[in-house]
Amino acid sequence: MDKKQTLQHRSAMYTLGIVAMAILLVALMGMMFLGHESDYIEGQAEADEYRVSSKVPGRIRKYYVSEGDWVKRGDTLVTLEAPDVEAKYVQVEAIRTAAEALNEKSHSPARIEVLQSAYEMWQKAVAGVDIARKTFERVERLYTEGVTTAQQRDEAQANLNAMTATEKAARWQYEMARRGAQVEDKEITAAQVQEAEGGVSEVASYIDETTLTAPMDGQVSDIFPLQGELVGSGAPIMNITLMDRLWVSLNVREDHLIFFPVGEIFTAYAPGIDREVTLQVTRLKDRGTYAAWKATKVTGQYDLKTFEVKAIPTTPVKGLCPGMSVVVKKEAGKGSFEP
DSSP states (O other), rough: OHHHHHHHHHHHHHHHHHHHHHHHHHHHHHHHHSSOOOOEEEEEEEEEEEEHHHHHSSEEEEESOTTTEEETTTHHHHHEEHHHHHHHHHHHHHHHHHHHHHHHHHHHHOOOHHHHHHHHHHHHHHHHHHHHHHHHHHHHHHHTSSSSSSHHHHHHHHHHHHHHHHHHHHHHHHHHHHOOOOOOHHHHHHHHHHHHHHHHHHHHHHHHEEEESSOOEEEEEOOSTTOOOEETOOOOOEEEEEEEEEEEEEEEHHHHHGGGOOTTEEEEEEETTTTEEEEEEEEEEEEETTOOOOOOGGTSSSBOEEEEEEEEEEOOTTTTOOHHHHEETTTTTGGGGOO
C-alpha cells in the first residue's frame, strides 16, 4: 500500500469516527430530552365575557366607548339608526289613538243634541197617546148613545193602539240614547285598545334596542363593525370582558389529574406580572378525542387523554389579564411552587 492510499484510508476512518460520534451524541440527547418530561404545566388566564348585540337591524350611529374602556352597568355603549322601526312606532301610536277614541265614545252618553231630540220625540208620542185616548173615550160615549157607528169606534181604538206603540218606541229610543252603547260594543272597543297598546309596547321595545347599554361592569375587549356600518338582528357589535371573573385553564394529562382534584388549592406563577397566584380547582373537563393525547399502546399499556382543569384565584389578582401565561408544577398540590 503506497503513501497516498494510506492517507485516504486514514481520512475515511476519521470521517467514519466523527459520524459515529455524532450519531451517539444525538441518541444521548434524544434519550435525555424525550425520556424526561417537564415538571411544569403551562396554562393561561381566561375571563368570562358577554356579547353585545341588538334585536333589530340598523346602522351604527355612534359609539360611546372604545376598546379597552372600562364600563359600568347602565352605561350607554352604542346607538343605532332604525328608521323602519321608528316609522312603525308612528303607525301603532295612531292605531292606539283611534282605538282609545272609539272606546271613549262607547262609554260616553250620546251627544246632548241627540239626547234632546230623542226626548222631544218621546214627549211628542206621549202627547199623541193622550189625544188618541181622549178621542177614543169621546167616540166610545157617542157609540154607546148610538150617535156614531162601530167603524168610527174601531178606528179610534186602532189609532189609540198605534199611538201607544209609537210612544213605547220613542221612549226606548230615548233610553238607548241616554245609556249609550251596548255592553258588547264596550267590550269590543276595550279589547281593541288593549291590542293597540300591546303593539305600541312591542315596537317601543324595539326602539329601546337601538340604544344599547352595559348590563354588567367590565372592559370593552373587542368592537366589530365600524361606525356607519349596517348590522343585522342579533349580530355581535362588541365583547365586554368581566375582569372580576378571571380563571385559569390548564391542559393536564389524565395520569397527572391526581394532583388536581376538584377543590384542591395550589400555587402557580404568572410571568406576565412576575408573581405567584393561589388557585383552586373548580372543574375537570374532557378535552375530547381531538385534543392532545399520549399513545402508550405500543408498550402494551393504554392511551392517555388530556383534560381541561379550570381553577379560579382564591383572592383577586391585580394585573392578571386574559391571555397571560400561568405556569404550575404537576405536583402542585404536594408542595409550594418555585418559579
